[in-house]
Amino acid sequence: QVQLAESGGGSVQAGGSLRLSCTASAYTYRPFCLGWFRQVPGKEREGVATIDSDGRINYADSVKDRFTISKDNPRVNLHLQMNSLKPEDTATYSCAASRGAWSFPCELREALFGYWGQGTQVTVSS
Numbered sequence: 001q002v003q004l005a006e007s008g009g010g011s012v013q014a015g016g017s018l019r020l021s022c023t024a025s026a027y028t029y030r031p032f033c034l035g036w037f038r039q040v041p042g043k044e045r046e047g048v049a050t051i052d053s054d055g056r057i058n059y060a061d062s063v064k065d066r067f068t069i070s071k072d073n074p075r076v077n078l079h080l081q082m083n084s085l086k087p088e089d090t091a092t093y094s095c096a097a098s099r100g101a102w103s104f105p106c107e108l109r110e111a112l113f114g115y116w117g118q119g120t121q122v123t124v125s126s
Helices: none
Strands: 003-007 010-013 018-025 033-039 046-052 057-059 067-072 077-082 091-098 113-116 120-125
Touching: 003 091, 003 113, 018 033, 018 091, 018 120, 033 067, 033 077, 033 113, 046 067, 046 077, 057 067
Parallel strands: 010 120
Antiparallel strands: 003 018, 018 077, 033 046, 033 091, 046 057, 067 077, 091 113, 091 120
8 A cells, every 4th residue: 555654843933944754664665756735724735846757857936946855766765954944834735645646747637647645844934
């Protein structure tokens, strides 16, 4: 059974950095699409960044030049380096993985992903 588990959330002051990680167990699909999403209570889930098997990356405009998504090969470990954090980055961050072999563009769309982690809280204070 595929399971995704995030780690690395926490509290930081504005301008600080955090690194999130996500470990995918029993995930053997190739090619794949992986992503980070975030959600604030009362708002829709927002795509943050995605990366596919070939390393092609998409970022939300709100995090470009501040966040970096990466993955480890050959294991499916996903990371999100977050720098220059802002209070508006406060959210629960979840990692996600495509279900089945994925050969389509890896877009920032929630509907593309079939596996989700439980989420980790990131709080940025001003």
